[in-house]
Amino acid sequence: MSGVARRLPRVTWCDLFESQARKAPGRVCLVADEVSWTFHELDLWAERLAQVLRNAGASPGTVVACAMTRSVRAVLGVLATAKAAAVHLPIDPALPTARLYAILADARPSVVLTDVESLAERADVVLSTEDWKAELAGHTGHRSPGAVAGPAYLVYTSGSTGLPKGVLVGHRSLVNLCGELADRFFPAGRGPQRVAHGLPLVFDASWNPLSWLAGGHELHLVPDPVRTDPGSYVDFVREHRLSVVEAVPAHMSALLEAGLLDGPARPRMLLMGGEAIGQDLWSQLRGAAEVTAVNLYGPTECTVFTTSCGLDERATPSIGRPIGNTTAQVVDEELRPVPIGEPGELLISGSCLALGYLGRPELTADRFVTAGERRYRTGDRCRLAADGHLEWLGRLDDQVKIRGHRVEPGEVEQALLASPGVRQAAVRVEGTDPRLVAYVVLDTGTVTRLRERLRAVLPAYLLPSAVIPLDAMPLGPTGKIDRAALAPPVPVRRAVVLTSPQKLVAAAFRVQLEIPAVDADSDFFDLGGHSLSAAALAARLRALGVPCSLRDVLVRRTVARIAELVPTQEKGVTP
Incomplete structure (x- = not known):
């Protein structure tokens, strides 16, 4: 099944933003750090930062690593990198040092940009949180043509080998995403919308709200303390009269519980993606009056989202139909199409596909197969329903989404096995609210010391919710760990008196x-x-x-x- 064929203009995402800046320079386009920024102002300061990046070594096709706090400077970093025709690499400055340096060593950026004091020694360009305008004021900048066919951004995801892998996405794919939003999501005839950006800036999904910015809408950057507290987030939506909110389903559920749709001052469009939606949330939003709710699906390798489904289209959860210039197909192990209603692996082809994995040609060839046309093997088990909608049935491997982050349990296992004193380790996903649980056999050390080690090498979303020590791993007939038999040991009950x-x-x-x-x-x-x-x-x-x-x-x-x-x-x- 294929999405609507759409002609793609030979422009970059940045060209789309600059077009808006020329058409409506005085219109507010970004509200961040309690300041309203017009299209002209954002364009001006991004151009100045772009000149600083060029002077520091950024050039077309090179990587600019942006380890930025959640502020207007982070948005300027995205724009300035695009204006320099370089490749944007977002990095969470709170990452453990070892992981941050591993990403930098793999990406080999020409410039590292930060506004975090602790990273200043490693960075080529440092913007202070207080005087960044003074630091940029002396630069006038100049516009250089964007690399339309080249890479736009680089995002690192969890890898089963224990090392994160970089997914390289091109400008053409990003512009195709903007075209889909303009054709199907931007409300026709209702003028600029106020859009919440509450997603982590290191998510590839953060390009979704940024694309609304390039479409001429008004983006509101939700501050960190606010976006993690559902009650405060709801207050923020009401105070700023936001009409579009995007979140992973677990977060959306928390926002609804906090009263997101209570009263007249509520958003009119809710976008969800990053993990599967349950029936309860689906039914709840289907029944919400005057609200358009949409489920978005797409691996990082397919540029943010690849299929979409309005919740009003069907009564049960679905990932919907392909976006424009995209084809989706359900196939068997030999990559042959399966009949309607039969489960199989979902293959994606079209303009949404990433360029591949940075520096990993073997992995790129394995996941991006060429048989008549280039297709991406998602590893997702799906089926095509009789009504033409795709239904997601789970993963074919151990990969899982936890609070929107793509997680390979194997990466956590590798970190455990690399830790001193660990003889054996197994990690699996447990609970209806998915969480990682690690089982270990220790030769030396304690679980407490092991947790401390993991915090130093893994980002927070990869940390196991529980680390359970065992005397021995359960084994199957072949001598391999029997993961299905893993279970916490029955604790010896001790008298504990709670008040x-x-x-x-x-x-x-x-x-x-x-x-x-x-x-x-x-x-x-x-x-x-x-x-x-x-x-x-x-x-x-x-x-x-x-x-x-x-x-x-x-x-x-x-x-x-x-x-x-x-x-x-x-x-x-x-x-």
């Missing part, structure tokens, strides 16, 4: 984290909690009468500390 407030909080921990038991010293985050589930825990406790905020959970962390917040009248209540 009534602690029992109330412990019960909330158990329900939120889907675990059987906790004690007074149990740490919410060591048990697998994260920022979204922490916000949900706080909301759950508030519903029980406990004045608990997200910050309380982040700071107090344990059952005993959070139980100190239980009001006096609740102290005698046993849940």
Whole structure:
């Protein structure tokens, strides 16, 4: 099945933005750091930064690594890199040092741009958080033609070998994405929309809201403390009268629970992607009045999203139909089409395809197969329904999406096996809210020391929710680890007396984290909690009468500390 054929103009994403700056220079295009920026202002400062990057060594086709905080400077970094006809590589400055340097060593950027003081020694261009305008004011810049057929950005994803792999995406694919948004998503005749950018800037999905910016709309960069707290995020949407909000499904559920669609001041379009949508969320949004909700699907290798499905199109979850200039096909192990209704692997071809993996021709040849036309093997198990919609059935390998991040459990296993004292390790995904659980056999050391080691080498989204020590791994008939038989050892029950407030909080921990038991010293985050589930825990406790905020959970962390917040009248209540 194929999407609509669309003529692609020979321009870059940056050309589309500059066109908007010429047509409406005085219109607000970005609200960030509590400041409104016009198209002219953003274009001007990006041009000046582009000249600084050129002077530092950026040239067409070279990589510019941007390790930036969430601010207007990060958006300028994207624009300035494009204006220099270079390749944008977003890097989370909070990454463990070893992983950050591994990415830099693999990408070999010509310029490293940062506004983070701790990275200043490694960077070629440093923008201070206070005086960056003064640093750029002396540069006038000049426009250089964009490399229309060349790479636009580079994104690193989890790799099963233990090393992240870089996906290189071209300008043509990015412009095709902008064309899809313009044709099918930008509301016709309703003028510029106010769009929330609440996605991590290192996600390839962050190009989606940026494309609304290039389409002439007004982008609002949601601050970090706000975007991780659903209640604050909802307040931000109302205060700024935002009409378009995009989030991974787990985050969208939290926003809905916090009241995103309550009252008249609510968004009119909700976009979701990054992980599978459950039936409950699908049904809830289908029933929402005057709201357009859309499910977006697409691997990093296919430029943000490849298929889309309006939730009003069908009653059950679907990833929909291909976007323009894109073809989707469900095939068997021999890459032959399977009948309608039969499961198989999803293959994608067309203008959305990435250029390949940086410096890995063998991997590129394995995943981007050529048989008549270039096609990407997604590794996703799908089927084509009789109504023409694609249904996602899971993965063919161990890869999984956790809170929108693509995760290879094998990468975590490699990190565990590389740690001193670890004889064996196995990692699998558990729970209805997917989380990584690691099982290890230790020769020396402790789980606590092992966790400390992992925090130093893995980003937060790859950290296992639990690390469970075993005396020995269960083995199958062939002598390999029997992953299906992995289970926590039955604990020896010890007499633990919880106070009534602690029992109330412990019960909330158990329900939120889907675990059987906790004690007074149990740490919410060591048990697998994260920022979204922490916000949900706080909301759950508030519903029980406990004045608990997200910050309380982040700071107090344990059952005993959070139980100190239980009001006096609740102290005698046993849940």
